[in-house]
Amino acid sequence: MRSVCLIILWIMGNASMFASLPEQFPVDSLPEQLGLYRVTDKLNYTGKELYDYINGGAELYLSYGLVSMTGCKYNGDDLPQVTVEIYEMTSAENAFGVYTQGRDKEEYDYGQGSQSFPDFIFFWKDRYFVTVSTQEVIPESEKAIQYMAGLIDKSIPKMGEKPAIINDLPKEDLLPAGFLYFHHYIWLNAYLFIADYNIINIDENCDAVLAKYGEADARSYLLLAAYSDEEKALAACKNLQEKYAPELSVDSPFVELEDKTWFTVWTRGNKLGAIFNAHSQEKTEKLFKSAINKM
């Protein structure tokens, strides 16, 4: 069998996937009273118990190693409900990963990255992903969610590290907030359809990032994945190459596909890289060189 992965020296260490299990977030420190609001429900779910709260939506958090979700619902006379949800993940990297699922711009009003809307604030800090929302925007509820987001931000004492693999992303032409960090194969198709199965053997020990480059009408996608060892990276590369572009070879590493876009895949040490949907060979080569120089 012909493996044509481009194997280049491995120069970086493995990203740490899971930090030690965190201590419980002090949810009891959330205020019982918040202006005219008071706590009416306390939320506390561990692992798959989250199904009881959000059923299938829980899978997103579970795919990033959810430890628990705690929070409160606040109500007041004639006031729209305010809900606080604090998702405690196994690591800061995973909290960041959940954050990259929902963010579409870069803001830093809360925590280590946040998105603020009149009805909804979410942010990540250390190993926590936090959402504060209201059913309806009125001045009191908007003020309440801003206050609660600020309070929780201050209550989380330390900052967390972002996944090391995102440092491998070339900066040039990368869309602001245009990348997703994950280690469950379901998210492989987040930006474009790649395969309806786990074509590169992503699992909980694999760090992956999918990134957007260039304008909407000429967009390239860069996929990077760091495996626990070089053999796994090679196996994933071989599988993707054989299923996706069997004509790819060492002599011809960039392949033009039927829709006139370009593709390539390679490995370096325990890392895999792949470019999808590039609009010319030149763009593919340029992104490839930028990526491999950072890997």
Place this chain on the structure above:
Amino acid sequence: MEKLITRRDLLKKTALMAVGGTLLLNRPVNAWAWGTEEGTKSKVVLIRNRQLFAGGNQPDSGIAGQMLDEAVRTLTGKSNTKEAWASIVKPADIVGIKTNVWDKFPTPIVMNDLLKERVLQAGVNETNVSVNDRGVKDDPIFKNATALINVRPMRTHAWSGVGSCIKNYIMFSPQPSSYHDDSCASLAALYELPIVKGKTRLHVLVLFNPLFHHRTPQDASEEYMWKYSGLIVGFDPVAVDSVGLRILQGKRNAFFQEDKPLNPPAKHIELADTRYHLGTADPAKIELVKLGWDEESFV
């Protein structure tokens, strides 16, 4: 054995695909018919009325009723509303109306009420009708139902891609989470459960103000709803969902001004066709009848 599919497979099959073109399940529209045979088309009716929200943020119940009746007449081929509903439920039926009560984006109450009213007008005894969602497994009407009507709003979903008619039956499962694997790929198997099998008479996908995007699983912001003012009705839940999916995807691409595929893709709709043979997801095999307002219909 089921074929595993890559983007390249689809590109080979659909060499005419335009980059950035309309995608269904993040795929070219004309790539749908994997493993399916030529056959009769599934009829689906899409009806819209731009006056539905003319009075404010709540749908006008009179207009909603007119839309429902016209859609059902068209679907059944009956010129008379009474005959149309009589062809769907019989006076002797025990009818469960499976709604959706997710507090952030439930089935509009007006639709529950209209469907119950139409069932009663068809001669069904009021004691033999129930509207329920999370309690269906313990509801004596649903447990003894001879007929089901499936009604829910269309929205994006953080794990299954979309929440639409096929997924609405997950509450019939003794263990809903057992259908979560592979982004809810096996949802169509719900239709084999004894409490459900062969009983559904009508699927109503409500697109009054569909939710086309979410930021977190619990998010249902009005910022990502739009007054599409539509209803989709059909007998084939896969075809109904397939049409709804195209509309949602069209809106996402228009709103974000780029290809914005559902994340994750709504894989279960295609598999409902190709793996479970519950109906057809292939647009070429769907007879879509469009009634009323057509501006930015996305299909």
